[in-house]
Amino acid sequence: MLARDPRRPAVLLIAGFMCNRAVWKPLLDSGLLARFNVATVNLEPIFGDIDTYAEVVHRAVDRLCAAAGAERVLLVGHSMGGLAARVYLRQNGDARVARVVTLASPHHGTVLGLLGHSRNARQMARGSRFVARLADDDRARWPRFTNVAARDDNMVIPRSNSMLQGAKQIELDGVGHLALIEDRRAWQIVAEEAQAVADQKP
Amino acid sequence: MTIAALQRLWSIGVPLAGALLAWGWLPEPIDPWLVASAAALAPVVVVSVLLAIEFTVAAAADPRSPRTSPLRVTRVFLRELSVSLRVFLWRQPWRSGFPSRCWHAIRGGRRFC
Numbered sequence: 053m054l055a056r057d058p059r060r061p062a063v064l065l066i067a068g069f070m071c072n073r074a075v076w077k078p079l080l081d082s083g084l085l086a087r088f089n090v091a092t093v094n095l096e097p098i099f100g101d102i103d104t105y106a107e108v109v110h111r112a113v114d115r116l117c118a119a120a121g122a123e124r125v126l127l128v129g130h131s132m133g134g135l136a137a138r139v140y141l142r143q144n145g146d147a148r149v150a151r152v153v154t155l156a157s158p159h160h161g162t163v164l165g166l167l168g169h170s171r172n173a174r175q176m177a178r179g180s181r182f183v184a185r186l187a188d189d190d191r192a193r194w195p196r197f198t199n200v201a202a203r204d205d206n207m208v209i210p211r212s213n214s215m216l217q218g219a220k221q222i223e224l225d226g227v228g229h230l231a232l233i234e235d236r237r238a239w240q241i242v243a244e245e246a247q248a249v250a251d252q253k254p
Numbered sequence: 255m256t257i258a259a260l261q262r263l264w265s266i267g268v269p270l271a272g273a274l275l276a277w278g279w280l281p282e283p284i285d286p287w288l289v290a291s292a293a294a295l296a297p298v299v300v301v302s303v304l305l306a307i308e309f310t311v312a313a314a315a316d317p318r319s320p321r322t323s324p325l326r327v328t329r330v331f332l333r334e335l336s337v338s339l340r341v342f343l344w345r346q347p348w349r350s351g352f353p354s355r356c357w358h359a360i361r362g363g364r365r366f367c
Contacts, residue, residue: 072256098256163311163315204330205312209312211316227330227333
């Protein structure tokens with residue numbers, strides 16, 4: 053049984069489109085997050101509405117806070133997971149979230165979304181009403197985000213669409229969309245952000 | 255259907271389709287090693303084609319300046335291919351079954367999964 057430790061920062065890892073919690077295994081096994089309480093969450097149903105994923109994130113945040121004794125968590129979302137984090141914040145407010153790190157999230161949509169037929173793929177399409185409305189609603193929160201983008205992203209097109217204005221922006225070289233989640237530089241950024249959240253605490 | 259279940263079907267179905275195609279197309283007598291090779295190569299071919307489409311769309315819709323060198327594109331492509339095969343054929347379908355409420359000790363830390 054784990055002793056609850058509010059001093060240990062809590063981190064929720066949110067997988068993206070067609071991905072589940074196993075995608076985070078190399079990061080978890082790296083030991084870089086060993087000092088933190090880390091939870092993972094799958095966004096299912098697979099082809100569902102991104103708005104409904106906010107409820108999945110909400111339950112995971114509550115469960116993690118309760119289990120870890122934490123007041124606030126660091127949200128880390130890969131790809132669509134970053135959009136789910138934003139929808140969660142829009143629906144539930146900032147009270148439980150210290151900061152958000154997004155890895156290659158199509159914040160302003162992607163051209164490839166135009167080729168998709170599922171609800172969530174269409175929502176991620178460039179110029180979709182979903183991304184426009186989300187941007188209108190949460191623009192004030194963007195400074196609380198860290199956006200990690202892959203310079204050679206093969207899914208978020210154009211690549212600049214993974215950046216939010218006013219957010220801390222980091223572009224990594226020589227890595228594609230999925231490989232970013234296994235990139236040690238990206239892991240280091242996540243670990244540093246988690247540590248920064250820990251340092252904010254009294 | 256969960257992501258893991260869907261990708262289990264894919265990780266079995268694609269090699270099976272590769273083997274069946276080889277079985278149907280190869281002239282008699284059929285060498286079992288060729289059928290096995292076709293089964294192993296099928297996922298590599300399918301994922302490579304999908305990634306090639308993505309990289310082509312990316313290059314066309316969002317050209318880099320200065321232009322990315324072919325060597326660098328190849329390196330990124332191969333890395334993406336390698337990660338995709340590991341993630342979609344092995345890790346997600348077969349290694350995601352850890353319970354949704356548990357704590358695991360990992361190298362001195364703890365993971366809530």
